[in-house]
Amino acid sequence: MTHWIIAPVVLPAFLAPFIVLAARYHMGIQRVFSVAGVLALIAIAAGLVWQASDGTVTLYQLSDWAAPFGIVLVADRLSTMMVLLTSILALMVLLYGIGSKWDERGRHFHALFQFQIMGIMGAFLTGDLFNLFVFFEILLIASYGLMIHSGGNVRLKAGVQYVSFNLIGSTLFLFALGSIYAETGTLNMADLAARAQMVGAEQTVGIRVAAVLLLLVFAIKAALVPLHVWLPSSYAEAPPVVAALFAIMTKVGAYAIIRVYTMIFPESLEATAGLHHTWLMPFALLSLALGMIGLLAAKKLDRLVAFSVVGSMGMVMVAISMFSEAGISAALYYIVHSTFAAAALFLIVDLVEQSRDDLQLTTQPPIAGAPLTAGLFFAAAIAMAGLPPLSGFVGKLLILNAGFSEGAMPWIWAIILGSSLISVVGFARAGSVVFWKSESLRPEVDEDDDDSQEVSEDDQQAPSALAYGAVMGLLALIALHTVLAGPMTRYMQATSAQLFAPDAYMEKVLDTPGKLSKPKDSSKEDH
């Protein structure tokens, strides 16, 4: 029995209470443990990815009970990939949080951070829908704590909205779970997939409503229009370092949709025909368009980035809602890309905010460290807008290519390309105001010591090297994702193929015996 699968959940789940218990007054200790924990997570996640890379599905039966009676964790290509993505993102964000001293501006940052990671990891790994609900709760409550980290009126107000809206989502999740359990009598995903097939054609309403409600739950998390309304203000008002971590949170919704709607409610399932396979695409396209229009409309830099997250999730959802191997594979590539890109942008927002009065897109004196920050913004904006040479462009090509055979192809292409243009205009306007127009306000100094003046100004306020390093790290990851696009796409394709052939997954989950699962063994197990 290998316990590595559960390590991404248990490790932060131990670190967090340990930090609370033993180190809550010692920032230095907290930082050491937090960073060490995330580094260990990366190593573990890399091992899990390696284990799953040949198509192996690894099962972990909690409390030794076999599915569907107990809870199981399942590590396949998709879940391990998401776990690795999360842990890498977490490292960069954590380093930035330390470098920018954001972690000192309120209580329990590191504990909440670890709990948050635990929730995300659990959501990716679990093979049980109710357990997914539990992890959704963990990541919701932890994210609320992180969101209002360091307080402030506007932030608290946005936080209340965030948590209230997501509680609607949680309630809906319970309704969906209740419906599913009432209809099928099980909560294990693999078992559900098997039982959904048993629903007779003469009574499909139950499973149909359940499927739609569950989709809406995930759509809230994934910020699908019109259920995205919570996102712009929450992400904009959250501490940028937290918003950067949240780049993975919307992906939890996307992940859940991929998992549940390829395995439990696939296109071949008669009972749920004409629901998500028909209706997800228009709303995904709407999300993409609305996100990018919001990006153009935004009057503050942080809201601009928040809307770009809505748009990029729209892009992900467009690819997902093709429900084809190529589409999901493109979506997975884009998910990795947009996670890093959104995080980088939020961190850059923070770099800007540190030496500006506010984030309004108005002309203000140049920020400290302007040239470097401007360069980083330029690169991150290119990534987010999907321009070459970064991975956003590759992702866009993959999605366009996958959409070629779709019925809605003209719509998909027109909206993807059109929204890209809008985002280019929006980013160019914002960058021009923040980084270029501000130069016209640079105090005139003698030509001779122009340079020296600039340098000393920068030294006073410029963010720390660690903060810059974290942002550069994220951009380097985007570059790596681009350069290694060949192997990455191959991996995504294999992952997607595994999703569309869920038999191995289902067999592994349902046919692995656990405690008392065979009546003849029960006497042996019994004490």
Add this chain to the structure above:
Amino acid sequence: MSLFLVVALPFLGALLPGLMNQAGRAACAGITFVVSLAAFIGLLTNLPAVLAGETIKASIDWIPLLGLNFSLMLDGLGFFFAFLILGIGLLIIAYARHYLSRNDNMGAFFTYLLLFQGAMVGIVMSDNILLLLVFWELTSLSSFLLIGFWKHLPEGRQGARMALTVTGMGGLAMIGGMLILGEIAGSYNLSDILQSREAIQASPLYLPALLLILLGCFTKSAQFPFHFWLPHAMAAPTPVSAYLHSATMVKAGIFLMARLWPVLSGTPEWFAIVTTAGLITMVLGAVIALFKHDLKALLAFSTVSHLGLITMLLGTGTAFGAMAAVFHILNHATFKAALFMSAGIIDHEAHTRDIRRLGGLRHLMPITFIFATLAALSMAGIPFLNGFLSKEMMLEEANHTVLFGSPWLVPALAVFGSLFSAAYSFRYVGHVFLGPKRDDYPTTPHDPGPGLWLPPVILVVLVVAIGVAPFLAEPFVKMVTASLLGEAAEVPKAYFKIWHGLVPALYMSIAAVVGGLILLAVYRPALRLWDAAPRPEAKVIFEALIENVVKLAQGLILRSHNGAFSRYAALAMSFIILAGYYAWTTGTVGDATRTLQPVTAIAVAGWATLVAATIGLVFLHRNRLLALVFMGVIGLMVSVGFIFLSAPDLAMTQITVEVVTIVLLLLALNFLPKSSPIESSALRRSRDTVVAVAGGLAAMGLTYHFLMRDAVDQSISAFHLANSYKGGGGTNVVNVILVDFRGFDTYGEIIVLGIAALLIFALTEALLGGPVRARLLNREPDMPQAGDAHPGMMVVLTRVMMPVVLMVGFYVFLRGHNEPGGGFIAGLIVSIAVVMQYMASGFNWAAARLRYPYHGIIGAGVLIAGLTGIGSWFVGKPFLTSDFTYVRIPPFEKFELATAALFDLGVFLAVVGAVMLSLESYSRLARRSERPDTEHPIDIDPSRDDPENIMKAGG
């Protein structure tokens, strides 16, 4: 040299100028020059093979799945363009070294320039059209940076954004076009695509692909109606204008049309669109150029005009047209770059580019005068200069072109355009250099150092050499033409000569030059006419368009995302209800498989109470205390419902949860006004009513539907019932589910609880750090406070009850595994015991007696639960695997020991810690606000803090 290296050198070298910036301007420019030179030499090493007619290829896999590979090829056409890009690039770098002032960041400039150079070389050497797209957009981006190089100038910023928007739009369209093209041809490799002319032209997708690709080409090469961005890109430093916006980048669209000429040209669509756009651009650009007073604007529109000319030649679809286009690309690149550099020199020396303030410069700047005049005359089409040769070929081609059924339309317009072209060329010479010397130049100009004039002179030498001896260029141009045409057509036999005899083209050429001279002679009246004529100002229109789009976007977004939560919630709920309704109506309902249970009077009474309390809550919720009472009633009725439905565990949990939450809410209400004001309009409240009622009915309907039906298969709870004792060692199935079957869920939930408590604590902390603290300190309660805050009776009672309650908690904890109870309930009960002390004697008194920090209790609880889970690893079992055994320690009965109890202990501690930490957080708020608490357990009214009135607390 490997093609990869040629493309990669500028990119790799782009790091160096930034690095060398500190070492001085000469070093910075020098290193850039060396990088460029290395790439140039690398290119030249491939010349023999190219001349031999070979196509050199090199390829590395990048994204095979997408068909996007790093494939490069070099043939005649690619070599020609790469030669121009790198060759002119070298001259520009030398020129820029002397052009940029000390205030300019030279490192950044050369970095951008090299990035551009690499991207541009990449475009012309790509064998893969997707790779070409990558480089294509890179040129747009580097051009954006270069146009906006002078960040402080508004023209630069606006010009940069305009250029990026227009060329970006084209680039995006081209993505679509290229993907379609690749889809038709079955490959994204140019070599394959160039072989599939028939397939492509026969495909129904040909027209969309053509339109999208041409949109890309036209925007990039500034063809009408997208020509307007180019003049505004002239806000860039002059070397950039000369390099990007005259010699190279704007030729990218032309290059692509030439590259895809074998597969796309020759159809009526191609002919009509490309020729027409080229013709209009040529004429329009030439006319506007004549009336521009800014030297660079004049040259910019002239560039637009010449790009139109080349486009038109490609549009005709004949081999001769293509050859003329190639030749003119070469000639235009030489004379126009030289002219731009001359404009830069004049600007640099005279500090103005306004033609109206110049004149008579031939006396002051003889060198500049000579080479600029030669270049301008070449542009005008004067014999013995290279512009004459290609212009004549253009006129010849125009003579044979029948557009829209009219044989004279193209020739007439071509002459008209050439006439204006000649006129503005003459104006460039006449109004700048000729005429009397003036004494009102902003600064008196003189010829610059050779660093500035040598690069354009080198180009002008070429202008003259080709003009005098066209046979020198002929083999090269024909070689390039051959590779452009591919297998689609034969290279024309025509010879390059100055004198072709008395052909119509000669007459047309003479007409244009003479007409141009006449036009310049009547320039003043013509200018008055022009100024009087209304005409659209592209920049104003563009800016207004963008502003309006932004306004529209803001109208769409800002109002609907204004943070009004009730609207968000109404929107979300409506959407959820509608989606659920849709799913319901499109499915089949089926028959009920269960029958209704008998309706008893007790059930009806409970149900009625629950409904009444809920309705009461809705109507009276503005009185917060009353709302709390109703919530208590609802909670109680739910608990009763659980008992009625034989779920004692749930009932116990519910009741204890109710007690704790009501107490906590009461404490919270303490800091809030006693009633909430009406903030929403009647309309909004009725909207919310409709949504809420619809949601309630939907929930009811759905619940009823499921209650009346069995699951498709036996539910998993049957297994739990059967195996709870055998496998979990407990007869209370609910508890075994909580700590064993689904212990992992419980583990997660106690963490949720713990986080919630930490969060309340952190929130309080944040509040107390802010302005709230002052508000709390100055808070005036809106109701008179009770005189006996800590009444003696209550204090005594709670003290007495405390051990009893603790005992109950202990008992409930222990029996949990087999009877209703367990760690969760026990935790709540113990919390209640402590909460009572807080209530009775005040926060300060209780907090002072707090022995264990609640953070720690939560942490310990979660850790114990986790450690219990890990414990099973040591016996090789998965996380949280339970085990149990029976022991007998005399004189006690045999009893069970289960690891699940340890887990339950964790749950217990986490619950206690969470509840208490929340309470503690409230008490911190209270301590900031309340009248100073006494240190005594019982107190009547601290304002009457009279020793006689205070009873001594016992123990």
